[in-house]
Amino acid sequence: MNDVTWGGIVPSVALIIAGGALWWWSIALTVRAYRGERVPVWRNPRKAPGRAVASRAFGAATLTLGVGIAPWGQLDAPSWLVPLLAGSVAAVFLLIPYFTAVVVHNRGVETP
Secondary structure, three states, X not given: OOHHHHHHHHHHHHHHHHHHHHHHXXXXXXXXXXOOOOOOXXXXXXXXXXXXXXXXXXXXXXXXXXXXHOOHHHOOOOOOHHHHHHHHHHHHHHHHHHHHHHHHHHHHOOOO
């Protein structure tokens, strides 16, 4: 592997994966805390365990750092494409898993 790979893509991918794993773990902890109850979608859950909140914060920060240090400048693409790609990575790793997990959990909970 050359210097560009070790200095650019490998650390950013490692941080993105680590941040995504922490984020997904926080979702699992929160959903488990709401066993038998609906998880609020558009606000912070009141019963979220402290480690879920910390994991969510560190996961989001780690993933953001990974996306930020990615070698986007090496792409031979228009300048508007770089923020679009960075936002897409964040959406795939943060937003889609969260909403999917909450919707699947809430569908399994009986409404009184």
